[in-house]
Amino acid sequence: xxxxxxxxxxxxxxxxxxxxxxxxxxxxxxxxxxxxxxxxxxxxxxxxxxxxxxxxxxxxxxxxxxxxxxxxxxxxxxxxxxxxxxxxxxxxxxxxxxxxxxxxxxxxxxxxxxxxxxxxxxxxxxxxxxxxxxxxxxxxxxxxxxxxxxxxxxxxxxxxxxxxxxxxxxxxxxxxxxxxxxxxxxxxxxxxxxxxxxxxxxxxxxxxxxxxxxxxxxxxxxxxxxxxxxxxxxxxxxxxxxxxxxxxxxxxxxxxxxxxxxxxxxxxxxxxxxxxxxxxxxxxxxxxxxxxxxxxxxxxxxxxxxxxxxxxxxxxxxxxxxxxxxxxxxxxxxxx
Numbered sequence: 001x002x003x004x005x006x007x008x009x010x011x012x013x014x015x016x017x018x019x020x021x022x023x024x025x026x027x028x029x030x031x032x033x034x035x036x037x038x039x040x041x042x043x044x045x046x047x048x049x050x051x052x053x054x055x056x057x058x059x060x061x062x063x064x065x066x067x068x069x070x071x072x073x074x075x076x077x078x079x080x081x082x083x084x085x086x087x088x089x090x091x092x093x094x095x096x097x098x099x100x101x102x103x104x105x106x107x108x109x110x111x112x113x114x115x116x117x118x119x120x121x122x123x124x125x126x127x128x129x130x131x132x133x134x135x136x137x138x139x140x141x142x143x144x145x146x147x148x149x150x151x152x153x154x155x156x157x158x159x160x161x162x163x164x165x166x167x168x169x170x171x172x173x174x175x176x177x178x179x180x181x182x183x184x185x186x187x188x189x190x191x192x193x194x195x196x197x198x199x200x201x202x203x204x205x206x207x208x209x210x211x212x213x214x215x216x217x218x219x220x221x222x223x224x225x226x227x228x229x230x231x232x233x234x235x236x237x238x239x240x241x242x243x244x245x246x247x248x249x250x251x252x253x254x255x256x257x258x259x260x261x262x263x264x265x266x267x268x269x270x271x272x273x274x275x276x277x278x279x280x281x282x283x284x285x286x287x288x289x290x291x292x293x294x295x296x297x298x299x300x301x302x303x304x305x306x307x308x309x310x311x312x313x314x315x316x317x318x319x320x321x322x323x324x325x326x327x328x329x330x331x332x333x334x335x336x
Contacts, residue, residue, distance in 0.1 A: 041068075
């Protein structure tokens, strides 16, 4: 995603924002409609109960609750509205026939994912951008291939709903996403403008409005060595924040450079603290170069990623803490 704040352009990814590696956007992250897909029901035939329990054991620490519900003909109708996402351990045809009459509005309906008993495929049926894609991605931890069919993910691009997740925002006007996601597919969306008020804004039907879910927090500008371990990253963040009397709960999002896209340890660390990852283009980082000298500019032509991304990501482009290197693996700066 791109944002434009005082001519600031950014690219964000959340847990598989580019279709490859979801950065912090599994279902503990607020969904694009402001809801949180945390209450999951695994609906299974009794004969598949062992597999259902395997799923529960693997994903249990990633959601507020996971209930195992035995399948019968009216189970979806009886439980509709009780859960954010149904995982159907059954043939997709069964789930489709039983839930189709219940569907009303994609912004309100629960997400539905089906998975086979051998855990080969995890297929989002409805609510791909509202929890199903994230649950399917989590099921890949058990070996299932997440079969994403939403257009932006299928094209390897980040849809508006996924963009919203990375910045902990929600879509105010859901109908607009048809036009804006089409623009994403055609590479025509351009940067997102962040407007600070008070002010009044008049928008058309093809303008998606994102509203923050929480008060402004701090930005963790982060650079890492290749192959960094997630625990190293989290430890570095905690030490940097402690100097400011802050914790990971005060983090708005993690910021880095596009050259760190796909760095697993960084994405896993962001996911563990419930934060999205924002990737800044080189040109943006050059406009917000930090005060501390950096060898990366001399060696590879990039400004220091930690400070530049922390400054670029901050609301007023202020640096709350200059960069520091931890464990010879992680460099952290904090932006306000």
